[in-house]
Amino acid sequence: MTDRYTVMGNPIAHSMSPQIHAFFAQVLKDDLTYDTTLVPEGQFVATAKEFFKQGSGCNITVPCKLDAHAFAAELTPYAKSAGAVNTLKKQEDGSILGDNTDGRGFIADLKRLGQNVTGKKILVLGAGGAAQGVLRPLLEENPASVTLVNRTVEKAQKVAAPYGDSLSVDTYQNLKPGFDVIINATSSSLQKTLPAVTDDVFAGAELVYDLMYAKDGVTTLLSHCKDLGVKNCFDGFGMLICQAALAYELWRGVRPDTDQAVAHFRPQ
Numbered sequence: 001m002t003d004r005y006t007v008m009g010n011p012i013a014h015s016m017s018p019q020i021h022a023f024f025a026q027v028l029k030d031d032l033t034y035d036t037t038l039v040p041e042g043q044f045v046a047t048a049k050e051f052f053k054q055g056s057g058c059n060i061t062v063p064c065k066l067d068a069h070a071f072a073a074e075l076t077p078y079a080k081s082a083g084a085v086n087t088l089k090k091q092e093d094g095s096i097l098g099d100n101t102d103g104r105g106f107i108a109d110l111k112r113l114g115q116n117v118t119g120k121k122i123l124v125l126g127a128g129g130a131a132q133g134v135l136r137p138l139l140e141e142n143p144a145s146v147t148l149v150n151r152t153v154e155k156a157q158k159v160a161a162p163y164g165d166s167l168s169v170d171t172y173q174n175l176k177p178g179f180d181v182i183i184n185a186t187s188s189s190l191q192k193t194l195p196a197v198t199d200d201v202f203a204g205a206e207l208v209y210d211l212m213y214a215k216d217g218v219t220t221l222l223s224h225c226k227d228l229g230v231k232n233c234f235d236g237f238g239m240l241i242c243q244a245a246l247a248y249e250l251w252r253g254v255r256p257d258t259d260q261a262v263a264h265f266r267p268q
């Protein structure tokens, strides 16, 4: 029987995951189906149980990542430290494994883009689900320092607590220039606004990566940073492809070619 996969969330019709996974499967000549599953409010567990009667694995998107974290019988270290799950897999004994491939997808995209964060001073904006997913894989790259800022400071402090001295928390008001890399893990670009960071801080960076993605690759923040002369400005489209490739690898044991997929979905 053909293995079945899906992406669960609400809303879900907008998700690009079915197209991305269909492309991976087509290139790899793999036999699978991948569709979307709308999760009615408060119905995650029932929906996931029903799916896994036959399904092999699924991706999880807003607002179900915390529910999926609670649902999984076993969690990878990345899912544990992110506190959220974006990928579920039915294991051979029928139990459900939860992983979080968002942060590793981010690092994989940086590498794909020829960017290196080892030894760099890094500023992470935001302390929501995306920031939490990124922190552990980021620290594994041995940056010189990682500073976390968030509008709601207490949230940043809570998110940073498990990492001890390897991470410092600051406020938007305190920020001074001196960061090599700035990662926007806020949803500011979604609202077409800028995080409250002064221009000199952005202008001093060699790389600004906005986790949000835009059709033309230029989010509100990246447009601003380009105007300020930042050389390397990237949106999160490659991260979307790379996190999907890592999920595919978890399920199927083979990692799809992410360069090929980015070129397919975003032709130059």
Ligand code: NDP
Pocket: 102, 125, 126, 127, 128, 129, 130, 131, 150, 151, 152, 153, 155, 185, 186, 187, 188, 189, 190, 191, 193, 194, 195, 196, 211, 212, 213, 236, 237, 239, 240, 241, 243
């Ligand atoms: P959450 O809702 O969990 O967190 C939102 C974060 O943004 C919070 O830290 C919030 O601060 C902050 N924030 C919101 N608006 C502003 C603003 N105007 N100025 C400053 N801070 C703001 O969202 P996620 O963490 O899930 O997603 C964040 C972004 O990452 C989104 O744009 C999403 O599209 C993107 N993303 C991209 C992925 C990819 O594959 N490329 C994967 C996952 C996410 P506070 O706590 O103070 O409210």
